[in-house]
Amino acid sequence: MIAKDRLIFPLDVPDAQQARKHVTLLGEHVGVFKIGLELFVSEGPPIVDTIADLTDAAIFLDLKFHDIPATVLRALRSGSCLRRASFITVHCDPGLLEAVASEVPEHTKVLAVTVLTSLDARQLAELGIQPELAKKVVKLVVQRAKIAQEAGCAGVVCSGHEVQAVKEECGEDLLVVTPGIRPEWGDVRKDDQRRIVTPYQAVRNGADYIVVGRPIRAATDPAEAAFMVVNEIQRGLEDRHQGI
Ligand code: C5P
Secondary structure, three states: OOHHHHEEEEOOOOOHHHHHHHHHHHOOOOOEEEEOHHHHHHHOOHHHHHHHHHOOOEEEEEEEEOOOHHHHHHHHHHOOHHHHOOEEEEEOOHHHHHHHHHHOOOOOEEEEEOOOOOOOHHHHHHOOOOHHHHHOHHHHHHHHHHHHHHHOOOEEEOOOOOHHHHHHHHOOOOEEEEOOEOOOOOOOOOOOOOOOEOHHHHHHOOOOEEEOOHHHHOOOOHHHHHHHHHHHHHHHHHHHHHOO
């Protein structure tokens, strides 16, 4: 994989027209386009084919499924959109992860969402997570990553602060996708993301893929911003391999 293949750009836009615009503008620098709830709900399942037909990049269908296993399996069987999705996301419930991992086609990688990067320790405690785990988000993430691995998932989604611990505990083979990326040069640091790191730090810590949305979308020149992110990925990879 080259550095560009590791950059996931979320098509967090309201309609197909804007999604097409971003795919055309950023195709040269992005390895994976992510279709999330906003675009999927507004355009419906055909949006997956629309985007896949436009680009050689991989497609990530980020619907973060979370329901009883039977319901999620029925949803997966009722649509053809999985056909072209290289990645899908599921929340971390043991029975659900296992059911989904055994259902999807071979080319589709199931990623378990561990703890959303918009949640911090205080919010986790409010949700009833034991104080000891809430304060040490990394422990909670690693616990869930192990559940995902045992269930047969290809990887997990977690913040750049937890990547290293997940790789140490679960091994290199479990893929780690890291959102909550905020480059030092970006101007979107004070938003809903809480557990943030730079592209370089995430990759240096072991992330296989990073999700970078607003720092690219909100930049004056989004293609240039994507190019700068890919350069940081490259630097992170080099330093990681050299153990710097
Ligand atoms: O870079 P930016 O904050 O705009 O990226 C937001 C994207 O990352 C959204 O598409 C969101 O769904 C995704 N994401 C996230 N936290 C997770 C998983 C995915 O922010 N834990």
